[in-house]
Amino acid sequence: MEFVEQIVSHYNQWITIFLMVAGLYIVVARGNMVKKLVGLSLFQTSVYLLYLSPGKILGGTAPILEEGFEVYSNPLPHVLMLTAIVVGLATLAVGLALVVRINEAYGTIEEDEIFADGEDGK
């Protein structure tokens, strides 16, 4: 019972871990290059949650001095994740651009087919 409670009370962490592992699994297991990028994106997204959820205090507000509010949430993780979102976006954009070019050059975006082509991709 205690174990279940622990899981329930830390549900945000479990979601983070699920997203992280699921994303990484897709990257490893899928041969389709776009799907791999989706997995990679999911993996990066899980990090946002990892940073944001410890920064939030239940009942806390944004750190603006105002009468009647004494509990504040830490704003720094949000700022950091704003940066990380931009980085993730840029990575996805570069990745997709590469996939488009690969499709033009090879006529496929399935890794098996490209490596089966006989060229030493590895």
Place this chain on the structure above:
Amino acid sequence: MMDQLPALQVVIPLLGALACALARHGGVAWFIATVVSWAMPVVAWLLLSQALSGGTISYSMGGWAPPWGIEYRVDALSGFVLLLVSIVGAVIMPYARRSVASEIEEKNRAWFYTMYLLCLCGLLGITITGDAFNAFVFLEVSSLSTYAMIAMGKDRRALLAAYQYLIMGTIGATFYVIGVGLLYSVTGTLNMVDLAQRIPEVESTRPVLAALAFIIVGVSLKLALFPLHVWLPNAYAYAPSTASAFLAATATKVAIYLMLRFLFTVFGVGITFDSLPITNIFLVLSLAAMFGASIVAIFQDNLKRMLAYSSVAQIGYITLGIALANHTGMTGGIVHLINHAMIKGGLFLLLGAVVFRIGSVKIDDLAGLGRKMPITMGAFVIAGLSMIGVPGTAGFISKWFLAVGAMEHGWWWIVFLLVASSILSVVYIGRVVEVVWFREPSEKVAEAKDVPLDMMVPALLLVAASVYFGVDTRLTADIAALAAEALLGGVR
């Protein structure tokens, strides 16, 4: 002006990249990139000499005092790496003009220089910053521009190499940022000095150990530690020659710098080496790299791939120095960081010259090339000797320090293994020497001749440095020894 040097180190290439992108014309962009990358060693030299004489420089970005704002720190080690990266960046530039013009289409040339400067900005940023999250941002700036540079290679396999590197590089960077996030949630700070002070209070908690693991694996992916190196050979082999030389000389070195920072400054020897088996892990992986990658290098037909595998092996020597974790061993690791950058940068530039003349680096196409391009191939042999570690060359100095460092532990067998793996590099360098010098020139090379002076001089400079630093070690080994002392002593 002098006070603002740390910011200029990063801001100048960033603005230069913007100017290159706006210029759109290859020649103009080359000129901007050259001016910018020649300014960088000056800034780095001023910073290093300031740090050596007056102690660590701390600069608050935007006037926000650390630990709240982002701090830029320059000490012996980071100043040393800054100087290395910026010198390599500057030396390559004159070479780049012809090489890039022959390998990259006109409409993409300005973009190439944009990416080059962005990559330089990212690498310098990782080195100079004292903020763990800021390092992540610069890591991604340099990585993303690297992917684009690699994808500009002529061969269509360059695209695959860039894609593979993108996947693995992003996983590595994300692992790093997960580690930093865990540290932040436990300590509430991102400043490296602050982290170093607060970690001992919570050092055996699970998040800190998990953070250490995530950061080590993430950065190891970036520095191509042995089992995590699979992205490297293709990336170096199919990238444009200029990019190969620049990346081989700088990118992995900066990642190693980041690893040193975290292992020694942030976590401290007390956690990383005394209570965890990091020595053993690094020792096994370094030796595996020294042998595994060297053996693979022997069987490569594409010489750029051969050098790339040899890079993986040489990174093994540097991480061996880290694994030894005593003063002499660390000095060896750090001095090999600079020596290998000179040697590999030079070798890749020389191969770039071969590509420029005959358009191929397949070993069978190069038969008898020594007689047609005597200076290029002669320099290749000298740089090769330096990589093997022949006494009187820079490569010998690093291996000597590593061997002495191993003996201080009483590990004689490592000395034997060092010699044995050097013999493997004799084999793969010797194979090239045999083909280019002792065979009759084939039809392919009949028209070849040495490259123009502006390509030759940069390559020869690096090769000369790889010999010169084998004789005069004041600039390399002495500063490396200072840096190693500071690292092993914790924060100073």
